[in-house]
Amino acid sequence: MLVVSEIFSSVQGEGWRQGIPAIFIRLYGCNLKCDFCDTPQAFSKKQLICEESIVERVKKLSKKDGKISSIIITGGEPYLQDFGDLVMLLKKHGFFVTVETNGTIWKDINVDWICVSPKRQAIKMFDHGYHKKFKMIANEFKYVITGKSDIDFIDKSITQPVILQPVDNDLKIALMLAEEIKKYGMPNWFIRFQLHKIMGIK
Numbered sequence: 001m002l003v004v005s006e007i008f009s010s011v012q013g014e015g016w017r018q019g020i021p022a023i024f025i026r027l028y029g030c031n032l033k034c035d036f037c038d039t040p041q042a043f044s045k046k047q048l049i050c051e052e053s054i055v056e057r058v059k060k061l062s063k064k065d066g067k068i069s070s071i072i073i074t075g076g077e078p079y080l081q082d083f084g085d086l087v088m089l090l091k092k093h094g095f096f097v098t099v100e101t102n103g104t105i106w107k108d109i110n111v112d113w114i115c116v117s118p119k120r121q122a123i124k125m126f127d128h129g130y131h132k133k134f135k136m137i138a139n140e141f142k143y144v145i146t147g148k149s150d151i152d153f154i155d156k157s158i159t160q161p162v163i164l165q166p167v168d169n170d171l172k173i174a175l176m177l178a179e180e181i182k183k184y185g186m187p188n189w190f191i192r193f194q195l196h197k198i199m200g201i202k
Contacts, residue, residue: 001048001049001050001051002027002048002049002050002051002054002081002083002086003027003028003029003046003047003048003081004025004026004027004028004046004047004048004049004054005026005027005028005041005044005045005046005047005075005076006024006026006041006045007023007024007025007026007054007057007058007061008023008024008026008061008202009021009022009023009024009061009062009064009068010022010024010196010201010202011195011196011199011201012070012072012098012195013194013195013196013197013199013201014115014142014163014165014192014194014195014196015100015115015140015142015163015192016115016139016140016161016163016190017070017098017113018192018195019195020070021066021068021070022068022070022071022072022098023058023061023062023068023070023071023072024071024072024074025054025058025071025072025073025074025086026039026041026074026075026076027073027074027075027076027077027078027080027081027083028043028045028046028075028076029043029046029075029076029077029080029081030043030075030076030077030080030102031077031080031102031104031105032077032102032104032119032121032122033121034119034121034144035146036144036146036167036168039074039075039076043076051085051086051089052089054086055086055089055090055093058071058090058095059093062095069094069095069096070095070096070098071090071095071096071097071098072098072099072100073086073087073097073098073099073100073111074099074100075100075101077101077102077104077105078099078100078101079099079101079104079105079106079107079109080105082107082109083099083109084107084109084110087109087110087111088110091110091112096112096113097111097112097113098111098112098113098114098115099111099113099114099115100115100117100142101114101115101116101117101134102116102117102118102119102122102129102130103116103117103118103122103126103129103130103131103134103138104122104125104126104129104130104131105131106131106133106134113139113140114134114137114138114139114140115138115139115140115141115142116130116134116138116140116141116142117141117142117143117144118130118141118143118153118155119144120150120153123153128155129153129155130155135155135158138160139160139161140160140161140162140163141155141158141160141161141162141163142162142163142165143162143163143164143165144165144167145164145165145166145167145173145177146167146173147173148176148180151180151184154189156184156186158188159188160188161188161190162186162188162189162190163190163192164177164181164189164190164191164192165191165192165193165194166191166193169193169194169197169198174191174193177191178191
């Protein structure tokens, strides 16, 4: 059984896999309280659902919206719960499973793609704001940038793609990031806006 906030289909609006149609499974709760959090539903909506029922909902949404094969398990912070059985069931039915995490809780769950989005609040827990084991297996890292000072927080030793996401799609922050990327000469840093917000969808 998992505590779920919502299950819905949309387009992956953030990160390296941006633009791909996907079904989102938003798990309830988070261990951090970020000022810029844009998913209040992760704290306000909750229902207890068994893994089999979640998969059935996903299958129905997939067929309804044209055979969507990409699943995104997100939150809040999904690793607060053990969603390993859910992943196994989803993969058994042929789904590609992505997880989006702040990286502060380590669980060995065999997903297809991991996006780690470190937050400043987690510096109290880890030097770079995320558990070091994620550095070995994450496919991408994503940082929400609220100002120039956030550049110092980015772990410069990451070799995977690093997505720099201007908070609230702020153009001034994006322009600042463009200058900083040139200054640091980081070939694996990329500026990405939140596509779903630009498109006006969930």
